[in-house]
Amino acid sequence: MAIEYLGLSEVNGPLVVLEDVKGAFFDEMVEFRMDDGTRKLGRIVEIYEDKAVIQVFEGTESMSLINTHTKLTGHPMEINLSSDILGRTFNGIGQPIDGLGPIISDTKVNVNGLPLNPVTREYPRNYIRTGISAIDGLTTLIRGQKLPIFSGNGLPHDQLAAQIVQQASLGDDTDEQFAIVFAAMGVKYDVAEFFRRTFEESGVSDHVVMYLNLANDPVVERLITPKVALTAAEYLAFERGMHILVILTDITSFAEAMREVSSSKGEIPSRKGYPGYLYSELATLYERAGIVKGGKGSVTQIPILTMPNDDITHPIPDLTGYITEGQIVLDRQLHGQAIYPPINVLPSLSRLMKDGIGEGYTRVDHQDVANQLFSCYAKVGDARALASVIGEDELSPLDKKYLLFGNAFEHEFVGQGPLENRTIIDTLEKGWELLGMLPKEELDRIDTKILDKYYKPTEVKAEV
Amino acid sequence: MNKTGIIYGINGPVIYLKGNTGFKMSEMVYVGEEHLVGEVIGLTKDTTTVQVYEETSGLRPGEKVTATGDAVSVLLGPGILNNIFDGIQRPLSEIAKESGKYISRGMQVDSLDPDKKWDVHLTVSVGDEVSGGTIIAEIPETKSIVHKSMIPPYLRGRIIKTAEDGQYTINDPIVTVQRHDGSEVEVRLAQKWPIRIARPTDKRYPASKPLITGQRILDTLFPIAKGGTAAVPGGFGTGKTMTQHQIAKWSDADIIVYIGCGERGNEMTQVLEEFGELQDPKTGNLLMDRTTLIANTSNMPVAAREASIYTGLTLAEYYRDMGYDVAIMADSTSRWAEALRELSGRLEEMPAEEGFPAYLASRLSAFYERAGMMQNLNGTEGSVSIIGAVSPQGGDFSEPVTQNTKRFVRCFWGLDKSLAYARHFPAIHWLTSYSEYLNDLAPWYKDEVSPKFVDYRNQLLAILNQESSLMEIVKLIGSDVLPDDQKLTLEIARVVRLGFLQQNAFHPEDTCVPMSKQFLMMEVILYLYKKSKALIAMGMPMSILKEDNIFERIIAIKYDVPNDKPEMFEDYKKAVDEFYDKVLEKNA
Secondary structure, three states, X not given: XXXXXXXXXXXXXXXXXXXXXXXXXXOEEXXXXXXXXXXXXXXXXEEEOOEEEEEEOOOOOOOOOOOEEEEEEEEEOEEEOOHHHOOOEEEOOOOEOOOXXXXXXXXXXXXXXXXXXXXXXXOOOOEEOOOOHHXXXXXXXXXXXXXXXXXXXXXXXXXXXXXXXXHHHOOOOOOOOEEEEXXXXXXXXXXXXXXXXXXXXXXXXXXXXXXXXXXXXXXXXXXHHHHHHHHHHHHHHHHOOXXXXXXXXXXXXXXXXXXXXXXXXXXXXXXXXXEXXXXXXXXXXXXXXXXXXXXXXXXXXXXXXXOHHHOOOOHHHHXXXXXXXXXXXXXXXXXXXXXXXXXXXXXXXXXXXXXXXXXXXXXXXXXXXXXXXXXXXXXXXXXXXXXXXXXXXXXXXXXXXXXXXXXXXXXHHHOOOOOOOOOHXXXXXXXXXXXXXXXXXXXXXXXXXXXXXXXXOOXXXXXX | OOOEEEEEEEEOOEEEEEXXXXXXXXXXXXXXXXXXXXEEEEEOOOEEEEEEOOOOOOOOOOOEEEEEEEEOEEEEOOOOOOEXXXXXXXXXXXXXXXXXXXXXXXXXXXXXXXXXXXXXXXXXXXOOEEEOOOEEEEEEOOOOOEEEEEOOOOOEEEEEEEOOOEEEOOOOEEEEEEOOOOOEEEXXXXXXXXXXXXXXXXXXXXXXXXXXXXXXXXXXXXXXEOOOEXXXXXXXXXXXXXXXXXXXXXXXXXXXXXXXXXXXXXXXXXXXXXXXXXXOOOOOOEHHHHEEEEEEOXXXXXXXXXXXXXXXXXXXXXXXXXXXXXXXXXXXXXHHHHHHHHHHHHOOOOEOHHHOEOXXXXXXXXXXOOOEEEEOOOOOXXXXXXXXXXXXXXXXXXXXXXXXXXXXXXXXXXXXXXXXXXXXXXXXXXXXXXXXXXXXXXHHHHHHOOOOHHHHHHHXXXXXXXXXXXXXXXXXXXXXXXXXXXXXXXXXXXHHHHXXXXXXXXXXXXXXXXXXXXXXXXXXXXXXXXXXXXXXXXOOOHHHHOOOOXXXXXXXXXXXXXXXXXOHHHHHHHHHHHHHHHHHHHHO
């Protein structure tokens, strides 16, 4: 029989302090019951002898120093898991909100997870076809990878994520089980609704688990949402052998929530007021992607992150980029030119790409074509800068060719329809077609043999 | 009886014990019922502060903390190579055997296999006078490396008993030493050493030999000496890890200690898989046979991240004492600095720049100063070279970790975002990078490669610097208006960048290039420059020179000339001559 404590000694923002507790442990979950019958959950974040600092998930509204009954649960944050979670919707701390009743299961799992042993990991090598040229061709997504979308407010990152989900999950390997775990942290209702509708329309709803913490839901809850979602993903992947695609949106809200709680705990801030452990916290999320040796399933993560003020050096995208295996960067200028998806390929990168493409995976020329496109497109930037100074007419014939190539690349290779699903061969052929606009001796990143086999000059069209 | 204390407060990885526990600073302790490993980091009359190397979730006040009496140490002996450890030297494969795919807490595993029997060949006999560092036995540890067991530092005396050659475990006594005061000490294959204390040596030598990496931009332009220090700073995606992997694979060090400090789990898996398959170019054995990995991935406990750097360093020093050249790859020192910051924040210390503790600079200098080419206690020569990756926030080199690191390293390989965006790899920028070892190493290059080497290298760098100033003009008015000699400089600089600096890590020939080929490549490029310059001086326009594909052919040398066919360079020189004659003939 658990003891109930009456009253609190301090309420401060999302934190409350309870004194004279016995036998409480660090990270333990506690339950609160107010006099009016409302219940809340909390987690012990600091403990000094008999004084516990508790973070309240649902916010401290209506809590007073005398009306609160507190009960220690004796375990850390756990959720019930079974394959019944597929097709269900939960709130940010894993409680069902779709009215279909609780999940009944013997499997209770600690949401904090444990680090995967590098020895038992399998190095990811299987590429996922997304049908999007800029991703498949230049920043290939690999099963078991964590590849975030760096975006900004007002850019179509949701649409892009939805397209990836639709086209990737319904790929060629129909015999393998797939599922999507969707975690919303502090996103607008419309965004959550957009994803729900998309999943429904593409007929994958039965394979989706949704964890929703919307913009008006309690801030502290957000800190636990991605952990709950990833725990579910790990369970489905490693215990049930499914291939899981996890969409986490929006990491920025998660980090802001962390800053809020950290400042009310009175911790010493580091960059821009974020706590010093922001890196470690983000890492414990992102590192939960991967493949385990001998297992069938995999966890692939696509976190979405809106860069504050489009600034890629802001601590959140910066630290994320150091942990994730690459990034897909969306660009406002491309978006302004109505190019969809507005992926700026130069800062975009997939670290695992090199081992998952080429002969035996995609096609032998894939890496060379990608390198060459990157290198040529980088030169387009120089040519454009020059053109803006001396005027386009004054450019050398070669620089003019680069300008044409750049426009064609943005509109035809990067740009595609929101429902257009290109095969990898289409993408590579498109790449060669564009490279054909440039003279052969400019293509210095391609092995001579491959160049001779695939290169053919393209008729350069007039002004695009 | 070991001293104990009682937990009073818990704040993440930091715990507080009440009262004066009698613990020592830096002492290793076991925390709580689960025996989590921790280290004492602060003592006052009323509280003892302990950092815990494992996740503290579930700990309660009132649980017991037991002191071990020893500082946090590593176990030194055969079995370190071809192995992967966590930040406090627990073998990850043993942990996997006990706890499956996840790393659970309070794992009690032996650092080195206590049951494995090693072939031991004794090199001392009864009556020998020995002192710290004397080699007492040789053990074939892997196919590539002979492990040399040594008398622990500070022990001196006469051997009164030795074991026969044969098979022994790391805990069997091999020799017995009688000190001059009559006391006797049994020496085993395995010995402990505290990680925060540098192992003693006789003296330090100045840098004299380069650490050959097979990477052109490093070996030729910005070389690092054996026993030297280098920093590789760069924003994400610029190729820090790739650079470190390349050096770990191809450098001519005898032993590689690869420390994955706060980085990605998949990267460690990749090193493990790749190095278990790739051949060491020097011995033909597997790369893992000369490598040991320390993995504290970014999701593993932060306190152990701080320790992992020292663990790796101590293992490296141990092999240096045997007379080997060891190279440490620390990826990334910024994560280590951030671990310091995180712990410092938990301790509520007064922060200095950007939240980092004020002692960041002194910790960094203490770390890098443990590198060096040394004369060991036993008279052998060995070296520890440190190559530390730095991950500056926002790719901005003015942040504290990069700036402080710059003060203590002598080689700086600055990675550049715009080069990486253009997929120019290695993305080491030739204008921001430097090496202070060049003068120290000049005699070696003169004797071992060619007397002309340093001169050629300087010419190459001069061309690149001229290009950079010319590009300022080109950006404003375009390249068409430049005079022909400047156009030529740009063209040659392009040849240098594409044909020499750019190196393809995935190409079998180009991934590692011997010094001799690096030199010949430079020579041909400069020869082409000389000949073309002569043509330009005679009034030939650049457009005519460009009609020939000689520039492209020289760029392709890196792929077209195999590393073991230096004689082919003569053909290229002839081709340059033909190009010269042809242009003259046509336009005379």
